[in-house]
Each structure stands twice: as C-alpha cells, then as structure tokens.
Amino acid sequence: MDNALLALAGTTIAVAGTLMAPVLSQRLVARAEAQRFERQERAADAQWARQQQAAELDKRRQCYVTSNSGYRRYRIELMKYLWLVHRAEVTAEARTALEEARHAMHAGFAEAQMTASDAVLAELDSMSRTLAQLYDGVLRLEEGGAAPDGSFEELRAALLRANEQWTVMRGAMRADLGVAPPPT
Numbered sequence: 001m002d003n004a005l006l007a008l009a010g011t012t013i014a015v016a017g018t019l020m021a022p023v024l025s026q027r028l029v030a031r032a033e034a035q036r037f038e039r040q041e042r043a044a045d046a047q048w049a050r051q052q053q054a055a056e057l058d059k060r061r062q063c064y065v066t067s068n069s070g071y072r073r074y075r076i077e078l079m080k081y082l083w084l085v086h087r088a089e090v091t092a093e094a095r096t097a098l099e100e101a102r103h104a105m106h107a108g109f110a111e112a113q114m115t116a117s118d119a120v121l122a123e124l125d126s127m128s129r130t131l132a133q134l135y136d137g138v139l140r141l142e143e144g145g146a147a148p149d150g151s152f153e154e155l156r157a158a159l160l161r162a163n164e165q166w167t168v169m170r171g172a173m174r175a176d177l178g179v180a181p182p183p184t
Helices: 002-086 092-115 118-143 152-176
Strands: none
Touching: 002 092, 002 118, 002 152, 092 118, 118 152
C-alpha cells in the first residue's frame, strides 16, 4: 500500500504540475512583458526629456544670437552716431539707422526676458541700462545741452567700456549654453 500511495502522490503532483504549468508560465510571461513595457516607457520618457532639453537649448541659443547681434548693432550704431554728432554731420538716415538698431535691441531683450537664464538676464539688463544712458548722453550732446560727463571724449570712452561689458554679457550667454566656462 505504501507503493500505491507513493505512486498516487507522485501522479497527483505530476498532474497538478501539468495543470499549473500554463498558469505559472502565463504569469511569468506577463511579468516579463510588464517589465519590458516599463523599460520601454522609461526609455521613451528619457528620449522625450532629451528632446525637450535639446529644443530648450536651441531656443535659448537662437534667443542669445538675436540678443547678442541686436546689442552689438545698437552699440556700433550709437558709436557711429556719436561721431556724426561730433562732426556735425547727422543725417535723417543716420538717425533712422540708430533708431532701428535701438528697436532691434529692445526686441531681442524682450525675447530674452522670457527665455534667458537669470545670469544672462542680469547681464542683458545691465547692458541695456548702460546703452540707455549713453543714448541719452549722445542725444543731449547733439542738442547742445550735454550733461556734465557728456562730452564727446567721455561718451566715446564710455562706449569703449561698453564693449568690455558686452564681452562679459556674451561670455555669460556662452556659459549658459555650455560653450565656455562662466565669466569671472
């Protein structure tokens, strides 16, 4: 009887194993599929994050190019205009070129206010204040009512110093884009 019970127990285990195999197999396959799906989802999320980061970097880069060129053009036009004022050769075309450059700089600054990092925005803001003061000084000089520190030589020197300030501003942009180390 011991052999019969042993055979019956063995047969019962074998039948139970045969019946349970598809269920266990299905559960293992479902678990493996869920893990594979989760890995694919994480990879897709990581890819999306990289694409968003690249798009943000490209957006900032375009903004900085626009701002940088606008500020540079305005500074150059302001210097040209100062020389024309000094030589008493101001024309309507020169005034228009200065105003167009000024408006382009303001448009670039407005875009940067929505896109730029705080460090870059601080440099842009500082440069805007400097250029606004210089613009005011040049116009006062043109009108003949120069401020105490608004002579041609002083304004010219201030515009040359603004070039150094522009270099620092450009360095902050490059650092924010990861192109160069932050300015000191």
